[in-house]
Amino acid sequence: MSVDPLAEKYPNISSYVYCADNPVKFVDPTGMNIYNVNKAGTITCVKQTKDIFDMLYTSDDYNKKRINGKKIENQNILSDLANGKHKDAQNWPYKNADVESNKHNDKDVFDVFKLCADFTHGEWEMLKYKKNGKDRLWIGSFFGSFSNGIQSINGESSPNYSDVGLNNVTWGIHSHGLNVSQATLSEIWKGMGYLGKGRYKSDYDVDMVLKKQFPYSYYIYSAPAKQIYFINPSQAEPIFIKSVNSSNDLNLSK
Secondary structure, three states: OOOOOOHHHOOOOOOOOOHHHOOOOOOOOOOOEEEEEOOOOOEEEEEOOOOOOEEEEEHHHHHOOOOOOEEEOOHHHHHHHHHOOEEOOOOOEEEEEEEEOOHHHHHHHHHHHHHHHHHOOOOOEEEEEEEOOEEEEEEEEEOOOEEOOOOEEOOOOOOOOHHHOOOOEEEEEEEEOOOOOOOOHHHHHHHOOEEEOOEEOOOHHHHHHHOOOOOOEEEEEEOOOOEEEEOOOOOOOOEEEEEOOOHHHHOOOO
16 A cells, blocks of 8 residues: 555545545546536646546535546646636736647537536636637636726636737637526526617627627527527627537537
């Protein structure tokens, strides 16, 4: 018997336990990295070892020992979202992951986006863009409550493409989460800032869309309704695109 080589990083977990002391819940043949995300949208590594993939759980599932996690093969994604610290052009702190778009990475990013958007109170952004001729996927969110000395936010927002320095964006999807009380059409539209009769509540991103200043297709994912809507500057109201039954339905490149 030997101790976990990273035991000193997790003093609250015995160095001799298997699978974070949850062998019924986890299968850990070589030692996976286990992460959970709480309601505020904070992603935390609860056990770090040396497997070739990670697992992501909601904090509810993790605490209640439910086997509902997502296997994430690209180990940079959750690590970056848990540990990265950046500031956008408005001086807001955010965390993100940015990977080359391919079959495996796309599935990982879609899985993380849907799990986090469905569970957390915060808002998430996912952007498809080109860099050096190659497609990439960007995912990120603001975390916690912050102030830049002029304005304050409470985590219920996500970075804007231009504020994080992205160009050549093909499409973007922004999530509206559990702060929408019901999955009724009026509540969904209200969450998007749509007031009815062709009127929108002033919002930075929506204003840019309506003024045709967004250089890409802008979608909103309503987590309570599990539906995607399109904000079109030539259409008075949000346009229903499709229902989201699995994370693969978030692929807007099809």
